[in-house]
Amino acid sequence: MVPLVDVVFILLLFFMLTTSIAKEKQLPVGYSTATTSSTEVVTRELVIETEDGVISAEGQRISTHDAKKLAAWVGLDADAIYIVDTQSQISTQALVTVLDRLSDAGATQLMVKEDQP
Amino acid sequence: MTVELRQNPPSSDTQLIPLINVVFLMLAFFMIAGQIQRPDSVVLETPISESESDRQSSPITIAVTKDERIFVNGTLVLQEELVNHISEMSDEIGSPSSPTILLRADARLAAVRTRAILGALRETGIGEVSLATLHTSGFRE
Known part of the structure; x- marks a missing residue:
């Protein structure tokens, strides 16, 4: 019995250390x-203003926590390309969260506005 | 008159059975729930997302740490050299279609820096870029 337990312990240790x-x-x-240079595609730009997901877009401020309001705004043209810009203090996590919420609200094409390196 | 019932002491093997059961269950859990993978050489906090696209293996992985150091496939690269480095790697890969670049940006890194890396990658004129994320139901690494 004891050798079996030893082997099982070694296997357990192996899997605990190597798996994620x-x-x-x-x-x-x-x-x-690349897309904004084409005139045929409709683009909508928005800027992430705060870390907790308040965006400003087309002259209005929208909290992305408010799923209904965000869906109403996205619903105006869900097929447009959404280009997401950020203020300087925003973290990458906040950017990813806003991209998720826009996707949940029905936006199908999301892009992050590049900055000058 | 009282009768004393004498019970045989359990053997050491019998005492081990509950322990073995637990160890077997843990072994089964790790074998089924986990996936064996090479650990990423650059440790950083991956942003959490609801994205359902599975992470694809990518010939070029760029990791950007919280303190803005850039690693291309585990090698430290300066921001100024990034474009040349990526272009050279792309030529070496020699794939007819553009390779996908996986960008592992630390969740705490300023989004402006992430956008600057995207800007630099656009200059190389290659590939599509994906941000590496952790699913919301996944555990923090």
């Missing part, structure tokens, strides 16, 4: 300037 339980995903982001 976190589900790794990816979020595709396009190059915004």
Whole structure:
């Protein structure tokens, strides 16, 4: 019995050290300037103002927490290309969260506005 | 008159059975729920997202840490050299279609820096870019 337990312990140790339980995903982001040069596509720009997801777009401030209001704004033209810009103090996590919320609100094409390197 | 019932002490093997059961259950959990992968050489806090697209293996992975250091496939690269470095790597890969670049940006990194890296990648004129994320139901690394 004891040798079996030893082997099982070693197997357990191996799997505990080598496996990852976190589900790794990816979020595709396009190059915004490549699409804005074409005149046929409709683009809508928005700027993330605060870390908790308040955006300003087309002259109005919208909290992305307010799913109904955001869906109403996105619903005006859900097929447009949404180009997301940020204020300087915004973190990458806040950017990703806003992209998620826009996607939930029905936006299908999301792009992050590139900055000058 | 009282009769004393004498019970044989359990053997050491019998005492081990509950322990073995637990260890087997843990082994089964890690074998089923986990996935074996090479650990990323650059440790950073991946942004959490609801994105459902599985992370694809990418020939070019760029990691940007919180303190703005840039690693291309694990090698430290200066911001000024990034465009040349990526262009050279793209030529080496020699794929007819543009490769996808996986950008692992730290969740705490300023989004402006992430956007600047995207700007630099656009200059190389290659590939599509995806941001590496962790699913909301996943555990923090």
